[in-house]
Amino acid sequence: MSGAEPAEAPEERSFLSAAEAAALERELLEDYRFGRQQLVELCGHASAVAVAKVFPLPALSRRQRTVLVVCGPEHNGAVGLVCARHLRVFEYEPTIFYPTRSLDLLHRDLTTQCEKMDIPFLSYLPTEVQLINDAYGLVVDAVLGPGVEPAAAGGPCTRALATLKLLSIPLVSLDIPSGWDAETGDGDADDGLRPDVLVSLAAPKRCAGRFSGRHHFVAGRFVPEDVRRKFALRLPGYAGTDCVAAL
């Protein structure tokens, strides 16, 4: 290209690569001085709001209000813990399965908040799929985020993912369907989890292009306009004071 041409804005896109998603998070944490506690709270709250949009409480029977939230040991799991707390506040009946606990202080505090609010924690996940289908109205998958290998999450999480694949009740994945390659989603979209609802945190990752469920939300209203522009992100408009937008 000739240097004489006017500087052109990069073409906007709807998805971030794994490296871009990590860079965006660094920008928020380091340049904007967002705290991890703050971001996890915003993402977890928005995830619970997305669940409530798809499964509004008044439309559910008492049994359908029960939500199994499966949390991994990393960032995604912390968002799951916050999501469970807000679901409780919205009068759903969450139960948490959080088999590989992080020693991180933030995770421990979020766990205490849930425990003190009398949210039950399962000590193991039944392998009999029908038991889970019968006991819960839906499942929130907060096991693995982008760039976290299933092996790193430990055996109980890997086994939980194998169980989640077999469920017939609705599945809501936070950020990416756990176990998918954030970049490609190759193969995973067929062999891996097939969530009904995907809540992309901050912005959709590339693999979300292969998501074929019914509802895709983005929970990234907190992303400053300058950051959105820097990453040439095309994001949906958020209505009113909504913290999530449907894609």
Added chain:
Amino acid sequence: MSGAEPAEAPEERSFLSAAEAAALERELLEDYRFGRQQLVELCGHASAVAVAKVFPLPALSRRQRTVLVVCGPEHNGAVGLVCARHLRVFEYEPTIFYPTRSLDLLHRDLTTQCEKMDIPFLSYLPTEVQLINDAYGLVVDAVLGPGVEPAAAGGPCTRALATLKLLSIPLVSLDIPSGWDAETGDGDADDGLRPDVLVSLAAPKRCAGRFSGRHHFVAGRFVPEDVRRKFALRLPGYAGTDCVAAL
């Protein structure tokens, strides 16, 4: 009372004394392990939502969308900084006056977030009241919370309060009208700030009984049910996923 009588639940009330409010906050921070960052984020977000409920963006002219947020050096001011950020995200045009800056890391980070999002900070507040009435659609008072003496906030805050008293544009106070005695509101309700909107954080303080403005909200959906019961609080029902409720 005879010991044979059944234990009776304490009578529920709508307001907390200053000591009770401090005890409730301690309970959240120490027992429930909420982080200050987390609580300030929840309160500031809910405050911005309350502003948007009373002054919905589509009903405002461009000039009316300008909001002056006056922040003190303590907790109340931190909530104001978060409120300003969310107002920006909701497409209002906040400007911040934050004359006595806290050295606290949380305040500094919240300030950076606002600065990086291009929210203007005033270096002084015009004493000519008409200039403020002309330049802004409304003012958010996040100067002083319960138990903070005006003297402790420093001269610029005291002078700002004197100016706020004279404004004719709508005034929204966070938690308590700045300068009021949280306990009694005595005299203050006549001589002090007279906000149009009051957003009680966590739960209303006693002085809110003397509030005579148009809209009173409580932003305390995050208060766990057990804590509400322990403090025998009668709180309004929150609808759907709303983070504030009108009283």
